[in-house]
Amino acid sequence: xxxxxxxxxxxxxxxxxxxxxxxxxxxxxxxxxxxxxxxxxxxxxxxxxxxxxxxxxxxxxxxxxxxxxxxxxxxxxxxxxxxxxxxxxx
Amino acid sequence: xxxxxxxxxxxxxxxxxxxxxxxxxxxxxxxxxxxxxxxxxxxxxxxxxxxxxxxxxxxxxxxxxxxxxxxxxxxxxxxxxxxxxxxxxxxxxxxxxxxxxxxxxxxxxxxxxxxxxxxxxxxxxxxxxxxxxxxxxxxxxxxxxxxxxxxxxxxxxxxxxxxxxxxxxxxxxxxxxxxxxxxxxxxxxxxxxxxxxxxxxxxxxxxxxxxxxxxxxxxxxxxxxxxxxxxxxxxxxxxxxxxxxxxxxxxxxxxxxxxxxxxxxxxxxxxxxxxxxxxxxxxxxxxxxxxxxxxxxxxxxxxxxxxxxxxxxxx
Numbered sequence: 001x002x003x004x005x006x007x008x009x010x011x012x013x014x015x016x017x018x019x020x021x022x023x024x025x026x027x028x029x030x031x032x033x034x035x036x037x038x039x040x041x042x043x044x045x046x047x048x049x050x051x052x053x054x055x056x057x058x059x060x061x062x063x064x065x066x067x068x069x070x071x072x073x074x075x076x077x078x079x080x081x082x083x084x085x086x087x088x089x090x
Numbered sequence: 091x092x093x094x095x096x097x098x099x100x101x102x103x104x105x106x107x108x109x110x111x112x113x114x115x116x117x118x119x120x121x122x123x124x125x126x127x128x129x130x131x132x133x134x135x136x137x138x139x140x141x142x143x144x145x146x147x148x149x150x151x152x153x154x155x156x157x158x159x160x161x162x163x164x165x166x167x168x169x170x171x172x173x174x175x176x177x178x179x180x181x182x183x184x185x186x187x188x189x190x191x192x193x194x195x196x197x198x199x200x201x202x203x204x205x206x207x208x209x210x211x212x213x214x215x216x217x218x219x220x221x222x223x224x225x226x227x228x229x230x231x232x233x234x235x236x237x238x239x240x241x242x243x244x245x246x247x248x249x250x251x252x253x254x255x256x257x258x259x260x261x262x263x264x265x266x267x268x269x270x271x272x273x274x275x276x277x278x279x280x281x282x283x284x285x286x287x288x289x290x291x292x293x294x295x296x297x298x299x300x301x302x303x304x305x306x307x308x309x310x311x312x313x314x315x316x317x318x319x320x321x322x323x324x325x326x327x328x329x330x331x332x333x334x335x336x337x338x339x340x341x342x343x344x345x346x347x348x349x350x351x352x353x354x355x356x357x358x359x360x361x362x363x364x365x366x367x368x369x370x371x372x373x374x375x376x377x378x379x380x381x382x383x384x385x386x387x388x389x390x391x392x393x394x395x396x397x398x399x400x401x402x403x404x405x
Contacts, residue, residue: 008299045304055307057323064291065322082323085299088159088211088234088266088306 001077003031004088008084014042028058029071046083047071055086097174100127100134105254105372107398110339111352116368117359120255121342123375124247129163129170129194131345131377132247135193135311136269137167139242140231141175141268142253149229152176155375157228159218161211161403163232163268163377169198180228181217184210186297187403190381205325210403212308233267235311243273250371253279253290261354263290263374264347264405265321268313277319289321290354292329292347295400322357324350326399330387332356336387345377347405348389386401 002022006016012064015021021039025042025045036043051070058065065073075081093099103126112118126134144150149303155178158168165181172179179200183191186207195202205213215234222230234237251258251274261278263270268289275287301307324348333349336342362369363381379388386398 008302009296010299010303053304054309055304058321061324062323064289064323066315066316068318082293084293084323085301085304086309087209087294087299087301088308088310089217 003075003077004080005031005035006080006082010085011042011045012082014039016043024077025075027071028060028065028069028073028075028081031075032071035041056083058082059084093401095174095383097138097171098127099270100138102250103127105112106342108336111356112333113363115400118370119338119355119359120370121340121373121375122251123342125344125375125378126245126336127167128231129166129198130380131167132270132374133163133167134170134270135234135242135246136236136239136267138171139245140233140236141168141171141177142234144231144239144264148261150177154178155180155225156216156226157182157222157225157230158233159205159211160233161214161266161405162187162195162381167192167196168231169195169200173199180221182214182221182402184214186210186380186401189384194381197203198328203221205403206360207208208297209271209306210294210298212301212306214227215308223313233269234308235313237306237402239267239269240273240276240312243270245273247276247374248274252278255370255372257370258282258285258290258372260286260355260371262288262358262360262371264288264351264376265291266347266405268310270376272289272312272317273403274374279311279317286358286381287317288358289318289352290347290350292322292350293323294327294403295326297401298403321355324353326404327392328353329401329404330392333387337379343376343379344375345382345404346385348373348377348397349374350405351376 011090108119128133174255205217329350332352
């Protein structure tokens with residue numbers, strides 16, 4: 001078992017076109033670090049300084065991680081992480 | 091109820107319980123029926139408040155042209171108000187919205203400029219901002235950053251909910267401009283200690299996220315993260331499934347974004363049951379299902395309906 005990470009179209013240049021990749025880690029930060037080891041540059045597109053980039057949303061099992069603990073949100077095998085760019089509604 | 095005109099009848103919508111979908115007598119779910127507004131959506135509230143504020147500020151004078159980026163409902167509300175008040179309205183709308191929306195806009199006399207499907211409402215905002223720069227005499231109300239949008243909910247929707255249900259513990263609504271959640275959320279937080287304010291954000295097909303890079307993303311100026319307790323991303327599968335469940339179990343014929351809100355409301359209800367806590371969860375029915383009939387959302391297999399909806403802006 002691993003953690004599935006769904007990648008939006010605009011970031012698939014970093015994953016050789018893969019829509020979803022797998023990774024491991026105890027926190028979101030570790031998970032992103034693990035992904036970056038195999039997909040160099042991905043971390044920089046998601047993280048800026050100590051937090052997520054302003055126009056990047058990350059969801060753990062459909063819940064926005066900004067309300068769960070940000071980059072230190074605990075993650076575990078079997079979880080699904082979804083990355084999406086912030087878009088307008090209304 | 092008697093009103094001097096249609097515009098005066100906006101708001102004071104009913105709140106109805108969901109006896110079948112509520113898990114227990116201690117954990118109840120309530121629907122605030124915003125489809126019972128003059129043009130059939132919650133957007134009548136912010137649209138009228140934005141117009142009234144612009145008139146008060148002297149920005150809007152008879153004969154003026156209003157410009158607005160909208161995926162539909164706000165435009166429809168503005169079109170009705172503009173017709174009654176004598177303004178010209180130009181809406182910038184993504185081309186991947188339901189056919190009914192364009193028909194309704196034209197019916198009330200609005201002109202439509204379509205923006206490309208890829209990029210969704212982000213593109214509509216970008217195109218509208220460009221047009222506003224080219225036509226300084228046009229008045230862009232700009233629902234994403236207009237404080238009168240959230241104030242409409244702070245002054246009306248929020249107080250209505252608290253008056254009808256003083257025991258409210260949760261408020262759940264769709265996240266678009268964020269105006270509803272910001273306005274109602276702030277009002278309830280000031281009056282109900284410990285209240286949860288929950289956002290249900292639509293998750294669309296990939297086309298809608300077709301930006302060139304992540305720095306082109308968009309966060310409405312009205313959005314203040316601290317007003318929310320949490321925020322869920324709800325895909326079209328769950329939104330459609332819950333929209334149909336609401337119809338089948340409770341007889342409420344709602345639009346698809348309402349299904350997303352119900353999905354989040356049911357999630358909060360399950361959490362309350364598990365924790366052994368009482369809950370009165372209000373979710374907002376943003377509009378009725380009429381405008382989405384052409385998408386085939388209400389008939390056939392769920393998976394087929396989901397495929398038909400792919401690439402559409404359904405909220």
